[in-house]
Amino acid sequence: MTSNLVQSLKNSLENFSERIFLTFKKDFIYDRYSYAKIYDFSLRFTAFLKEYNIKKGDKIAICSYNSPQ
Secondary structure, three states, X not given: OOOHHHHHHHHXXXXXXXXXXXXXXXXXXEEEEEHHHHHHHHHHHHHHHHHOXXXXXXXXXXXXXXXXX
C-alpha cells in the first residue's frame, strides 16, 4: 500500500517535473531544484542504501545540516 505522502509526491513529479520545488540561497547565489532533480536525488539515495545492503527495518542515522545538499 502506498502512503498518501508517497502518492502525493509521485503526482507532483508527474505534473510539475520541470517546475522549481526548492530554492536555496547561499551567499548571493540561488540554487534551484526542480521536482525531477529532487526525485533523482531520492533515487540515488535509495541506490546508496541498497549498495550497502540497508533494508527496511534497519536503523540508520542521517547527520546533516538542514539543507538540500
